[in-house]
Amino acid sequence: MKQLYLDHAATSWPKPEAVKTAMLRALEQSGNPGRSGHRLSLDAARFIHKARHTVSKFFNATSSTQIVFTLNATDALNMAIKGLVKAGDHVITTCLEHNSVLRPLFALQKAGQIELTVLELQDGTVQPEQFAQAMQPHTALVAMTHASNVTGAVIDVATVSQICQERGVKLLVDASQTAGVLPIDVQALDLAVMACSGHKSLLGPQGTGVLYVRPDIELAFWREGGTGSISHEVYQPAFMPDRMEAGTPNTIGIAGLGAGVEFLQQVGLETISQGEKALAARLRQGLRQIKGLTVYGPESGVGVVSVNLEGFDSAELSVRLERDYGILTRPGLHCAPLAHQAIGTYPHGTTRISVGYSTTEDEVDAVIEALSELAKAK
Numbered sequence: 001m002k003q004l005y006l007d008h009a010a011t012s013w014p015k016p017e018a019v020k021t022a023m024l025r026a027l028e029q030s031g032n033p034g035r036s037g038h039r040l041s042l043d044a045a046r047f048i049h050k051a052r053h054t055v056s057k058f059f060n061a062t063s064s065t066q067i068v069f070t071l072n073a074t075d076a077l078n079m080a081i082k083g084l085v086k087a088g089d090h091v092i093t094t095c096l097e098h099n100s101v102l103r104p105l106f107a108l109q110k111a112g113q114i115e116l117t118v119l120e121l122q123d124g125t126v127q128p129e130q131f132a133q134a135m136q137p138h139t140a141l142v143a144m145t146h147a148s149n150v151t152g153a154v155i156d157v158a159t160v161s162q163i164c165q166e167r168g169v170k171l172l173v174d175a176s177q178t179a180g181v182l183p184i185d186v187q188a189l190d191l192a193v194m195a196c197s198g199h200k201s202l203l204g205p206q207g208t209g210v211l212y213v214r215p216d217i218e219l220a221f222w223r224e225g226g227t228g229s230i231s232h233e234v235y236q237p238a239f240m241p242d243r244m245e246a247g248t249p250n251t252i253g254i255a256g257l258g259a260g261v262e263f264l265q266q267v268g269l270e271t272i273s274q275g276e277k278a279l280a281a282r283l284r285q286g287l288r289q290i291k292g293l294t295v296y297g298p299e300s301g302v303g304v305v306s307v308n309l310e311g312f313d314s315a316e317l318s319v320r321l322e323r324d325y326g327i328l329t330r331p332g333l334h335c336a337p338l339a340h341q342a343i344g345t346y347p348h349g350t351t352r353i354s355v356g357y358s359t360t361e362d363e364v365d366a367v368i369e370a371l372s373e374l375a376k377a378k
C-alpha cells in the first residue's frame, strides 16, 4: 500500500533532496564551528553563517545577527517569553496557542510574575479588536500564534501589530504553522520577536528552530556557556546572536535548515503558498460534503484541518486511515488544549489532516475518498 503523509503540521516529510545533501556534506565536513582556526572548524562556521544569512533574508531581518538558531519552536518560544516579561507585566495571548506558548505563560502567571489574559475564539479565529479591547496600561506583551495548529485559522497579524505599535506593546508571533507557507516580513510587521520550528514548512530537519529578535530588544537569557567568542570573559557576551547561543550548535541540522529555506526560495514562496492554499480549499470543500463528518474551523486558513467522524474516536479514525488506506494523520489534542476547548472537542480531540509542499491533489482526493468510505461503512 502506498504511504500518504498528511501530517505536515507536525513536521514536514519527506525533506527535499537538497536538505539531505547539505546535511551529509556538513556531517562529513564539520569541525566545531567558531572554536578552532583549522579548516574543518572554519567550514562548519561557514555552513552556519550561510544558513543564518539565508534565513535572515527570507524573513527580511535587518541583519543576520538577529537570527538565533534554536532546538525547535518550543526552545525559541521559551527564550522569547522568559526573556521578555518582567514581574508585574500584563500579557495577552489567545486560546489558539500551542502548549509551547501556554505552558511558559501559565507557569509565570501561577508564580505571580505576570497577569494573563487569554482571548476567546470569535468567528473561528481571534479578531484584532479583541486584542485592542484587552489592552491595559501595564500590558507589555502580546504573544500570539500566526495560525492555529488545530484548525488552520489565521490571526490577522498585521492589524494586531498596528494595535501593539499604537500602544507601545511588544508583539511575539509564533509562526510555527506559517513560516514557509505565508510571507512573513519581520520589519514590515514590526515584530519584536518571532519564533518558529525549522522542521515544519521551512523544510529543515528535526532539532532546528528559529528565533528572530528585533535589534532594539534585549532578551534576557538563562543559557550561558561557551560561544567561541570573547573567551577571556567569564560573562555571557551581550551581543547577538552569541548572547542567545551557548554551546556547540547543531551544525548539521542548521546546514539542512538553510538548504530547506533555499529550496523554498528556488521554488518561490508565492508558488508554495498558492499551492497549499488551493489544496487546503479542496480538502475543506471535499470534507464538508461527507455526511457524519464534522470539519472544524473557519472556511479558509492554512492547510491544517481537524475532523471528527460520527462513531469514531479520533485515535481510532487515525488508525483506520493508516491501516486501511496508508494515510498518516494525527489524532488527539495536538498540544493545544484551549483550542480544543474552544471548538468543543476537548478532551477527545480531533483527527488532524495537514498538507505541505509535497502534497498533491490526488493525495487530498484520496483522503476525502477514504473518509467518505469510512462514513458510509459505519
Ligand SMILES: Cc1ncc(COP(=O)(O)O)c(C=O)c1O
Residues within 6 Å of the ligand: 009, 010, 072, 073, 074, 075, 097, 098, 100, 145, 147, 148, 149, 174, 176, 177, 196, 197, 198, 209
Ligand atoms: C503553533 C505551534 N507552535 C509551536 C509548536 C512547537 O514546535 P516544536 O515542536 O518545533 O517545538 C508547534 C508544533 O506543533 C506548533 O504547531
